[in-house]
């Protein structure tokens with residue numbers, strides 16, 4: 289079935305169009321492999337509880353953000369003085385740029401676009417450290433430190449795991465990085481996807497950040513709690529830095545839905561842990577399914593998405609448009625990310641039945657390409673073309 293999705297929507301920003309924008313163009317019920325969200329949390333029972341309270345949630349002002357942050361710190365076992373809560377972690381990236389990035393910032397690319405765009409928009413120098421395909425996009429900490437020293441960057445960022453490749457650095461490597469760069473103005477470890485890590489038991493360096501003078505750990509709750517629309521995130525840093533951020537953030541920057549969810553969390557820890565277990569099972573299964581497709585290279589990931597390279601002359605934009613128009617499947621092709629090309633795509637980990645639909649769509653796309661190349665070649669006087677397309 290074809291749908292009237294306007295592909296111009298994809299040319300407008302460095303990010304993907306929202307689910308709502310796409311739905312309004314008549315895309316229908318999409319299976320979303322684009323926005324990295326936990327599909328198993330909140331549970332249907334939690335959504336029911338939320339909808340029962342919706343009227344009062346929407347009618348009344350939320351509490352002061354310090355009350356909400358106090359509750360979150362209890363749930364997370366963190367000292368409330370080390371925490372600042374925000375309307376999505378993007379809000380904190382913006383404020384960190386205004387407050388603490390004065391001249392330059394180093395960041396490995398490809399990565400989450402706001403980490404390069406925000407400081408560029410405010411005229412800072414962005415020192416981009418290109419992750420190499422020949423090294424499977426893995427971050428070599430020693431090379432990155434050398435790069436930071438050579439460029440003289442005053443702030444350094446690492447996303448761990450990184451978006452879009454899902455690459456993960458062990459905790460001890462991040463601590464070594466922080467030790468080596470203790471003279472920088474600031475080090476930010478963006479741990480927005482860290483709850484999905486399974487190769488290490490306690491991967492976060494949040495406790496380390498709270499006792500160091502120049503380290504901030506950033507977290508986005510939208511991803512792990514499966515609630516991007518609510519917009520909540522937080523940072524952990526020493527009480528001086530965290531307090532400065534709390535004073536800077538606008539009053540009532542958190543909404544009542546975020547407050548309600550934060551207060552629900554303590555009663556649903558077991559469901560959350562189970563959601564993470566199911567997600568890593570799905571990540572493994574989905575990786576296996578995708579790696580069976582010829583011409584697809586699947587990179588190892590510790591996040592809730594898989595990064596793939598499209599071989600055999602496949603183009604990510606064509607694949608995305610095909611999947612959207614014919615299969616109502618929405619993927620993130622990475623051509624508009626710095627340090628990337630349209631040969632790469634990010635596919636969110638989803639349950640088995642959704643993956644079947646994605647795999648069927650990709651196979652259908654490769655088959656359609658193959659057929660059209662074969663027809664083209666049979667009309668051509670150049671027999672070598674057929675060899676090429678196969």
Ligand SMILES: Cc1ncc(COP(=O)(O)O)c(C=O)c1O
Pocket residue numbers: 375376377378379400447450451478480507508509510516519520521
């Ligand atoms: C590494 C990273 N950090 C931060 C964010 C922003 O998250 P939020 O939705 O909390 O603003 C994203 C969003 O994709 C991300 O990939």
